[in-house]
Amino acid sequence: MAVVATARMPAAERRQQLLDVALSVFARNGYHETSMNALASEAGVTKPVLYQHFESKHELFAQVLQQTGDRLHAAIAETTVGVDSPHDRVEAGFLAFFRFFDDCPDAFSVLYSSSLGSVPEFKREARRVQDTFIAMLARLVRTDVEDDARALAAGVNGISEGMVRYWMHEGRKHTADEMAELTVRLAWGGLEHLSCCLLYTSDAADDTP
Secondary structure, X not given: OOOOOOXXXXXXXXXXXXHHHHHHHHHHHOOOOOOHHHHHHHHOOOHHHHXXXXXXXXXXXXXXXXXXXXXXXXXXXXXXXXXXXXXXXXXXXXXXXXXXXXXXHHHHHHHOOHHHHHOHHHHHHHHHHHHHHHHHXXXXXXXXXXXXXXXHHHHXXXXXXXXXXXXXXXXXXXXXXXXXXXXXXXXXXXXXXXXXXXXXXXXXXXXXX
């Protein structure tokens, strides 16, 4: 069903409206199956208005992908700020992660779309989203060795991706909070053990004559 656009809307507000509509349409139909005509119709604007804000479908999708990834990162960062315990930070991060996709399942369809790998720019943007998420996880884990923290975070990222894919494909039968708890239970046992081992190894090396 098309969204009826207001006759006069500030440029920034119109641009955001188009991004919101595009997220929904791309999530529903996929990138290749979506036309600019369909996007304009869904947004309740003419195609020339759409092209005033975005030069092409390619640019529009890239902007949707970037904004969606940034929103996910912001949600996690906001939830974990000021949380001191590593376990509590990881738990808060996963809560924010699953609640984000629960509130906006279209974001999952776009960020984890199989079509991302077919266009180099989309693949790069998807990698940027993933790398930023891994960097955030590394800060949540906080070992004394940066490379070790990033390696652990990359593993946790794989766990979170597998869990959210399962959750979405199974129709979100668990609540977001239940999925976060399950993911923490799966990830934290390994993180806690490995972090302790890494810190012990680092301390032992420092004590070596």
